[in-house]
Amino acid sequence: MRTEVLSAAEPYIIRQDYTAYTQEQHAVWAELVERVYPELEKHAAREYLEGFQIIGLQRDCLPHLGSISARLEPRTGWNSTPVSGFLPAPAFFEMLASRRFPTTTWLRSRESMEYTPEPDIFHDVFGHVPMHAHAVFADFLEHYGRVCAAISDSAVLEKLGRLFWYTVEFGVIRQSGEIKVYGSGLISSHGECTNVVSGGCAIRDLTLDEVLQTPVKVDELHKLLFAIDSFDQIYDAMREAERRAMRGRL
Secondary structure, eight states, X not given: OOOOOXXXXXXXXXXXXXXXXXXXXXXXXXXXXXXXHHHHHHHBOHXXXXXXXXXXXXXXXXXXXXXXXXXHHHHHSOEEEEESSOOOHHHHHHHHHTTEEEEEXXXXXXXXXXXXXXXXHIXXXXXXXXXXGSHHHHHHHHHHHHHHHTOOOHHHHHHHXXXXXXXXXXXXXXXXXXXXEOSHHXXXXXXXXXHHHTTOSEEEEOOXXXXXXXXXXXXXXXXXEEEESSTHHHHHHXXXXXXXXXXXOX
16 A cells, blocks of 8 residues: 555545444445346446456455555556545545545445445445556546646536546446446446436447536436447547646637
């Protein structure tokens, strides 16, 4: 685990007390995985499924972040760093730029299994972290954090947030003639994933212009998402967004 000081993020970094998790919490994790993983085996991007195996996620017990990072860091330089909760933007971007993914350690209750408004360890680890084992995606995510960390204009950050939303959170990819999910919000939400694979959501080719013009809605199932053909596309889109931002044309 890296030990460098991150000025904005340091106050939020904590230690995961793995022994504090109860058998009930491990059981809730297992039920959450069992609800979605059989569908993901059919509908998730192959890079996600490969990453799931690479980082050693278990289907029947909560993840130990140190163990995951020990497998992930030699591969792409990323690790899962436990944090106390929601981070302000400067701290979040600083951590991404350092290849440290801010990971919450709490788990939703059985009564909130379908939805929780605040990300928990299921969303953060099950949803996000397997993709960090993919080299191009890992590089894109660091680049995104580095660019955003250098920007103070809130309007520009909102536009860049749309790129994050429609790729990292709700991204889909065409593979073998089918739409596959890779975004964490789709991976970790049975309802959102079903909405996509059942045809309830329109899918258009990802273009930077349309993504930047499409507002984010958090209070309803998505009616429109954007598909890529390779992960190089999201990295290319990030580079173009950076060029526009630097010229004041985003």
